[in-house]
Amino acid sequence: MTAHEWAKTLQVGDGFRLADVDPRSTPGYDGSKADGARALESGLDELNHLQERLFAESRVGVAKDSVLLILQAMDSAGKGGIVRHVVGGVDPQGVALTAFKAPTAEELAHDFLWRVTPRLPEPGFIGVFDRSHYEDVLIGRVRSLAPADEIERRYDAINTFEAEAAASGIRIIKVMLHISPDEQKARLMERLERPDKHWKYNPGDVDERLLWDDYMAAYQTVFDRTSTAAAPWHVIPADRKWYARLAVQELLLDALQGIDPQWPAAEFDVEAEKKRLAAS
Amino acid sequence: MTAHEWAKTLQVGDGFRLADVDPRSTPGYDGSKADGARALESGLDELNHLQERLFAESRVGVAKDSVLLILQAMDSAGKGGIVRHVVGGVDPQGVALTAFKAPTAEELAHDFLWRVTPRLPEPGFIGVFDRSHYEDVLIGRVRSLAPADEIERRYDAINTFEAEAAASGIRIIKVMLHISPDEQKARLMERLERPDKHWKYNPGDVDERLLWDDYMAAYQTVFDRTSTAAAPWHVIPADRKWYARLAVQELLLDALQGIDPQWPAAEFDVEAEKKRLAAS
Numbered sequence: 419m420t421a422h423e424w425a426k427t428l429q430v431g432d433g434f435r436l437a438d439v440d441p442r443s444t445p446g447y448d449g450s451k452a453d454g455a456r457a458l459e460s461g462l463d464e465l466n467h468l469q470e471r472l473f474a475e476s477r478v479g480v481a482k483d484s485v486l487l488i489l490q491a492m493d494s495a496g497k498g499g500i501v502r503h504v505v506g507g508v509d510p511q512g513v514a515l516t517a518f519k520a521p522t523a524e525e526l527a528h529d530f531l532w533r534v535t536p537r538l539p540e541p542g543f544i545g546v547f548d549r550s551h552y553e554d555v556l557i558g559r560v561r562s563l564a565p566a567d568e569i570e571r572r573y574d575a576i577n578t579f580e581a582e583a584a585a586s587g588i589r590i591i592k593v594m595l596h597i598s599p600d601e602q603k604a605r606l607m608e609r610l611e612r613p614d615k616h617w618k619y620n621p622g623d624v625d626e627r628l629l630w631d632d633y634m635a636a637y638q639t640v641f642d643r644t645s646t647a648a649a650p651w652h653v654i655p656a657d658r659k660w661y662a663r664l665a666v667q668e669l670l671l672d673a674l675q676g677i678d679p680q681w682p683a684a685e686f687d688v689e690a691e692k693k694r695l696a697a698s
Numbered sequence: 699m700t701a702h703e704w705a706k707t708l709q710v711g712d713g714f715r716l717a718d719v720d721p722r723s724t725p726g727y728d729g730s731k732a733d734g735a736r737a738l739e740s741g742l743d744e745l746n747h748l749q750e751r752l753f754a755e756s757r758v759g760v761a762k763d764s765v766l767l768i769l770q771a772m773d774s775a776g777k778g779g780i781v782r783h784v785v786g787g788v789d790p791q792g793v794a795l796t797a798f799k800a801p802t803a804e805e806l807a808h809d810f811l812w813r814v815t816p817r818l819p820e821p822g823f824i825g826v827f828d829r830s831h832y833e834d835v836l837i838g839r840v841r842s843l844a845p846a847d848e849i850e851r852r853y854d855a856i857n858t859f860e861a862e863a864a865a866s867g868i869r870i871i872k873v874m875l876h877i878s879p880d881e882q883k884a885r886l887m888e889r890l891e892r893p894d895k896h897w898k899y900n901p902g903d904v905d906e907r908l909l910w911d912d913y914m915a916a917y918q919t920v921f922d923r924t925s926t927a928a929a930p931w932h933v934i935p936a937d938r939k940w941y942a943r944l945a946v947q948e949l950l951l952d953a954l955q956g957i958d959p960q961w962p963a964a965e966f967d968v969e970a971e972k973k974r975l976a977a978s
Contacts, residue, residue, distance in 0.1 A: 474897035502789045509782045511797065511828070515790055548791070603975060610972050616964040617754035621971060627978050684896040691901055692890050695883060698907050 419446050421675055424668035430641045430651040436634055441598040441657040447664070454660040461667045462507045468674035469544060473512040475679050476542020482587045483677040484539040487670065488547045490556070491595035492633060493623045494605040495656045496663075497548055500595070504667050505546050514539050517548040530554040530564075530572060531579055538583055544670070545588075551576060552592075555640055560632045573643035584648040589673040592649055593666060594637060595656035599630055699726050701955055704948035710921045710931040716914055721878040721937040727944070734940040741947045742787045748954035749824060753792040755959050756822020763867045763957045764819040767950065768827045770836070771875035772913060773903045774885040775936045776943075777828055780875070784947050785826050794819050797828040810834040810844075810852060811859055818863055824950070825868075831856060832872075835920060840912045853923040864928035869953040872929055873946060874917060875936035879910055 419427070427446040449457065475481035487505070489497045505513060516537040525533045531551055539545030555576070559569050584590055597605075606627075609619040626633070645651040652669060656662040699707070707726040729737065755761035767785070769777045785793060796817040805813045811831055819825030835856070839849050864870055877885075886907075889899040906913070925931040932949060936942040 478897050498791060501791050506786075506790050510786050510790055510793060510795055511778060511781050513790060517791065603978065606975055607972065610968055610975065613964075614961045616968070617758050617962045619964070619966075619971070621966050621974075624971070624974055624978055627975075681894045682897045684893075684899070686899070686901050688890055688896070691899070691904070692887065694901075694904050695886055695890065695907075698883070698904055 419668075421668045421671035424665060425652065425672040428652040428654055428665060428669070430645040430653060434641055434645070434653075436596070436638050436641065436653065439596055439653055439655060441596050441601065441655045443655045444658060444661045445655065447661065451658070451660050454658075454664045458503070458660070458664050458667055461664070461671060465667060465671055465674070466508060468671070468677075468679060469508050469512050471679035471681055472544075472674065472677060473509070473542050475682055476512075476540070478682045478685065480682050481542035481679070483589060483679070484541050484543050484545060484587060485589045485591065485670065485673045485677070486539055486545040486547065486583070487666070488550045488552070488590065488592045489595065490550065490552050490593065490637075491656065492597060492602060492630075493620075493626065494602050494609075494618075495595040495597040496659050497595060499659055500663060500666050501546060501548060504663050504670070505544070508544060512543055513546065514543045515546045515548065518550055518553065529575075530558075531575065534579075538588060541587060551579075552640060552644075556633065556636050557626070559636045559639070560626075560629055573640075576644050577646055577649075580644075580649040581646065589676060590649040591669050591673055592645075592651045593669065594641075594651060594653050595662055596653050597656045599627070601657040602627060699948075701948045701951035704945060705932065705952040708932040708934055708945060708949070710925040710933060714921055714925070714933075716876070716918050716921065716933065719876055719933055719935060721876050721881065721935045723935045724938060724941045725935065727941065731938070731940050734938075734944045738783070738940070738944050738947055741944070741951060745788060745947060745951055745954070748951070748957075748959060749788050749792050751959035751961055752824075752954065752957060753789070753822050755962055756792075756820070758962045758965065760962050761822035761959070763869060763959070764821050764823050764825060765869045765871065765950065765953045765957070766819055766825040766827065766863070767946070768830045768832070768870065768872045769875065770830060770832050770873065770917075771936065772877060772882060772910075773900075773906065774882050774889070774898075775875040775877040776939050777875060779939055780943060780946050781826060781828060784943050784950070785824070788824060792823055793826065794823050795826045795828065798830055798833065809855075810838075811855065814859075818868060821867060831859075832920060832924075836913065836916045837906075839916045839919070840906075840909055853920075856924050857926055857929075860924075860929040861926065869956060870929040871949050871953055872925075872931045873949065874921075874931060874933050875942055876933050877936045879907070881937040882907065 424446060472481060489500060491497050534551045555569055555572050558564050580590055606619065606623060609615040641651050654662050654665045704726060752761060769780060771777050814831045835849055835852050838844055860870055886903060889895040921931050934942050934945045
């Protein structure tokens with residue numbers, strides 16, 4: 419399966435229902451866990467090759483495009499592992515990572531997109547959002563953190579915002595890592611059982627877990643309202659970490675292949691510079 | 699040699715003379731290139747282990763310390779390779795990288811430290827400066843980009859700034875990668891000979907190269923004036939890339955070992971949470 423076929427397979431289209439996605443499934447991939455790990459490793463070379471050319475374009479000022487990977491998920495679904503094992507395989511000089519936390523008082527005083535705009539990647543970069551403006555229509559909706567009409571307004575605001583970002587040259591990859599409640603329970607229990615994992619556990623995680631159905635409904639609304647041609651959503655079954663990592667890598671490869679960055683031509687006289695350097 | 703011994707070996711002390719350092723030497727290390735590559739690989743595990751604990755402390759709000767690696771060098775000395783192969787081995791979630799470029803008009807309108815302060819790493823993070831405020835006393839001095847008395851003022855300003863940062867919990871590692879003019883010539887020539895490296899070449903690199911002795915004098919002044927107990931300089935011979943990478947990794951290990959981060963204790967009742975999770 420090509421990277422583009424991966425993207426098409428995982429993309430949220432008309433009539434998509436989250437409830438129909440099995441979190442343990444591995445859509446489009448019939449290899450084993452070991453196969454998946456090998457594929458991840460070998461895909462890294464191409465990812466690095468493409469990323470370096472994109473970055474090269476930015477350094478000489480001819481890059482127009484960038485990539486933005488937006489990661490959303492319930493707790494313990496594996497966002498951190500994606501950042502570490504997929505994004506972490508790329509030269510950090512070309513990556514701009516933002517982990518969005520609960521908004522500060524200053525951020526809350528502004529429109530919900532105010533803190534997001536400055537974090538959009540510049541040309542030549544791979545931007546990564548670990549959580550994003552979608553929190554404002556997910557926990558924002560489930561926990562009624564804003565009035566209902568304000569939440570309602572945000573879907574269109576997001577679409578306008580993302581369409582403009584896409585028109586400016588940002589390839590937006592929106593990913594929801596989809597785990598099952600059982601798998602989450604097992605992962606949270608492991609965090610409780612291992613003292614070296616206690617720091618990853620937050621009692622609030624169970625509070626959110628108790629609202630699982632509300633969150634799934636909020637995600638379904640997000641997909642219905644904000645999966646656009648300019649910025650489609652992808653739902654990645656995430657009970658198998660190796661599959662989710664491979665799938666995200668393929669989505670990055672698809673975006674970069676679509677950009678098709680090239681080594682920039684020299685804007686100086688190469689032979690003249692060789693002589694000048696040799697004489698120096 | 700322990701990481702701490704590496705740091706002591708490479709540290710700029712009283713009476714240090716840059717002219718006495720052989721860029722092809724490998725101080726304190728008598729292994730081969732292959733040995734060095736293996737040592738780099740095996741050191742990565744400890745680096746990751748320490749970094750994860752430091753990051754864990756930050757996530758539960760008990761981290762007080764951070765690390766700041768400041769990289770300075772002549773062009774092509776290998777800063778990019780350090781970022782990619784040493785820093786790139788660490789979880790990107792715990793790294794804050796800033797590549798300082800020529801200052802913008804807005805930055806120039808402010809004090810030279812104005813753009814630097816917001817980039818200091820928060821507790822729990824490894825900050826990396828690819829170039830830094832030292833440009834303002836290096837190219838700033840060599841090219842007379844500011845009046846002489848302003849340049850003169852900056853050394854003390856840097857010492858005060860860094861001492862405050864160190865007192866706030868930032869372990870500052872200042873590194874100059876020291877290459878020879880011959881090695882630089884070879885590396886720049888390779889960039890001219892390979893079309894996929896043209897983007898890394900800038901005719902301005904040769905202009906700076908022609909001022910080599912002035913730059914070395916400016917570095918010597920930097921070492922004389924700003925190698926302090928709170929923020930000592932380290933000069934790393936860099937004609938052998940593998941040695942420079944290994945040395946920087948050891949300096950990072952030394953700083954992290956000095957912090958000695960621990961897995962944070964749970965601030966919740968673990969057994970009560972297990973019951974609550976099981977029932978959810």
